[in-house]
Amino acid sequence: MKLxxxxxxxxxxxxxxxxxxxxxxxxxxxxRVYTESNDKSGAWALQGRLLLRNVDISSLPEPLMKAFETSLDGRISETKYVRNLKENHYFIKEVDPTGSDFTKWLYKESLEKVLETVPKEYENDFYRGYHWNCEVVKRVRNISAYDINLTGETKQEEAQLRTEGKKTVYYTTKYERSAQNREEAIRIHGTKCMICGFDFEKKYGELGKGYIEVHHIKPLSDLDEEVVVNPATDLICVCSNCHRMLHRFRNYMVSVEELRQIVEDKK
Known part of the structure; x- marks a missing residue:
């Protein structure tokens, strides 16, 4: 394998x-991976390209991000790499969108076939790319203090000396939460984090016994009116760290499945 x-x-x-x-x-x-016929281009007689489609460059995996930063038209010429995908990773399904036999889109034969070419020690890296969430990555890479939900903390003017402890009055909207729903969710789901598996009692002994946080899968702030919450399907039990990651951004809720995949990819 050549890098x-x-x-x-x-x-x-x-x-x-x-x-x-x-x-x-x-x-x-x-x-999109594609080839263009050009009999004078070399021994392979095809030119391989990668075409960027409906995604911000800043949200791509780093090698692709750096490559497309040099592009003026959303595509890069990478004949050797496209040939490598075709010959070594089962990108062999072809679609001729114009009927001219000049430009052909290349697709993987199947995920299973591509996985056959991935060494066991790099499967986690492969899956990290496969489950890559461009929206989350873009927000993390372009993060500012205003994007982060810090429960009342906001970006302040830069100053040489900073003080803390000043009383400030905040006017905000609070959403009622049912203690009964919380207790029922814990009864159903238990006190082990449903995303990363963290167990407060196992870590902190008697102090952590029975402790867990409850997360609304659909944020209450998105609701226009009161609704009946089903603790079995609408609530999950999570540790404090995972709960903060779900609410990392002010205007975007990281989904439970997204965070589960991120945790799994990091194992």
Whole structure:
């Protein structure tokens, strides 16, 4: 496996290589792989390109982000790499969108086939790319103090000396939460984090016994009126860290499945 694939697409190590492979194998086509016929282009007689589609460059895996930063038209020429995908990673399904036999889109034969080409030690890197969430990555990379939900903390003017403890009155909207729903959710789901598996009692002994936080899968702030909450399906039990990550952004709720996948990819 070669890490330097041409003019702009380069990988620091195998982990980056397989992360990008996983990203290109996604069901969502953020980047389309295609070939163009050109008999004078060399022994392969085809020019390979990667085409950016409906996604912010800043949200891509780093090797792709750096490559597309050099592009003026949302595409990069990477003939060697496209040939590598075709010959070594089962990107062999072809679609001729124009009927001219000049430009062909390349797709993976199947996820299972691509996985056959991934060494066991790099499967987590592959899956990290496959489950890459461009929206979350874009927000993290472009984060500012105003984007983070810090429960009342806001960005202040820079000053040489900072003081704390001043009383401030906040006017805000609070949403009623049912203690009975919380207790029922804990009875149903238990006190082990349903995202990362953290157990407060196991970590802190008697002090942590029975403690867990309850998260509304659909934020109360998104509701226009009172609703009946089903603790079995509308609430989950999570640790404090996962709860904060779900609410990391002020205007975007990280989904439970997104966070589960992030945790799983980091194992």
């Amino acid at each position: 330097d694939w041409g003019n702009v697409l380069k990988f620091a190590d195998e982990r980056e290589y397989y992360e990008v492979l996983g990203f290109l194998a996604k069901d969502e086509e953020y980047i």
